[in-house]
Amino acid sequence: MVNPKFPKLLLLILGLCWCLLVGCAVNPISGEEELMLFAPEEDIQLGRQYSPEVEKELGGRIADEALQSYIDGVGQRIARVCHRPDWDYRFVAVEHESVNAVAVPGGYIFITRGMLEKLSTEAQLAGILGHEIAHVVARDSAAALSREYGMGILLAAIQAAGASGDAVKAAAFTKQILSLRYSRKDEQEADLAGMDYMVRAAYVPSGMVETMQILRDLQQVRPIEFFSTHPLPQNRMMYLSQRIASRYSNVGGLNVGREDYRQGVLARLQQETPVEF
Numbered sequence: 001m002v003n004p005k006f007p008k009l010l011l012l013i014l015g016l017c018w019c020l021l022v023g024c025a026v027n028p029i030s031g032e033e034e035l036m037l038f039a040p041e042e043d044i045q046l047g048r049q050y051s052p053e054v055e056k057e058l059g060g061r062i063a064d065e066a067l068q069s070y071i072d073g074v075g076q077r078i079a080r081v082c083h084r085p086d087w088d089y090r091f092v093a094v095e096h097e098s099v100n101a102v103a104v105p106g107g108y109i110f111i112t113r114g115m116l117e118k119l120s121t122e123a124q125l126a127g128i129l130g131h132e133i134a135h136v137v138a139r140d141s142a143a144a145l146s147r148e149y150g151m152g153i154l155l156a157a158i159q160a161a162g163a164s165g166d167a168v169k170a171a172a173f174t175k176q177i178l179s180l181r182y183s184r185k186d187e188q189e190a191d192l193a194g195m196d197y198m199v200r201a202a203y204v205p206s207g208m209v210e211t212m213q214i215l216r217d218l219q220q221v222r223p224i225e226f227f228s229t230h231p232l233p234q235n236r237m238m239y240l241s242q243r244i245a246s247r248y249s250n251v252g253g254l255n256v257g258r259e260d261y262r263q264g265v266l267a268r269l270q271q272e273t274p275v276e277f
């Protein structure tokens with residue numbers, strides 16, 4: 001008689017062999033093993049090499065150091081309390097008019113002028129940055145690249161980024177990073193972990209729900225770029241509100257930061273003339 005445990009055991013052994021052969025990593029947010037062709041050092045290396053390309057593609061850095069330091073300050077405050085606080089996170093505001101935010105492997109996070117103009121509090125900004133930090137922590141972009149493109153793309157990316165780099169390959173890889181879609185499960189994990197990080201950094205968690213509301217209202221007028229790579233907000237607002245009710249309803253003393261955001265971002269953006277595309 002066949003041992004009924006055998007198929008499970010075989011699957012486990014095959015799974016372990018697969019992980020040893022091609023590489024797996026534990027996602028610190030979900031605690032689950034995932035296919036991962038990149039080592040964390042390669043995430044960081046790819047981020048360092050491709051973030052200038054991504055920055056250029058998104059219209060370049062907004063030339064206002066006070067604004068950049070404000071955005072970076074909010075991001076660093078959240079990054080210090082995430083699951084990978086030792087990574088080197090960079091938060092950069094870029095000129096693009098699209099409503100978007102992007103995390104590049106290794107801790108490079110970009111937020112567009114179009115997005116910044118639509119927000120009204122520091123807690124809402126913390127909601128976006130917390131979500132993107134959680135994608136970096138979970139290494140979702142490296143996992144998605146591993147799943148979708150396999151070893152070939154990884155080698156091509158590293159070769160393209162080399163000293164004698166191939167500009168065409170580098171540009172193609174940058175576009176792939178910018179158009180990566182994660183699973184609904186990855187997005188939900190990033191929402192919930194991002195919200196936990198916000199609260200640990202003393203931001204009121206309803207900021208994330210408000211951000212979803214703002215983006216949902218905009219989406220009803222025209223398609224929002226953020227939703228070309230993210231699920232629509234309806235269902236997300238529901239589970240985030242449930243998380244607030246179940247976990248944070250009694251937490252006091254958290255920051256909204258309406259005036260700080262007005263001075264640190266909105267007033268500064270109005271002083272400048274946006275770059276035309």
Ligand SMILES: [Zn+2]
Binds near residue numbers: 182
């Ligand atoms: Zn996301």
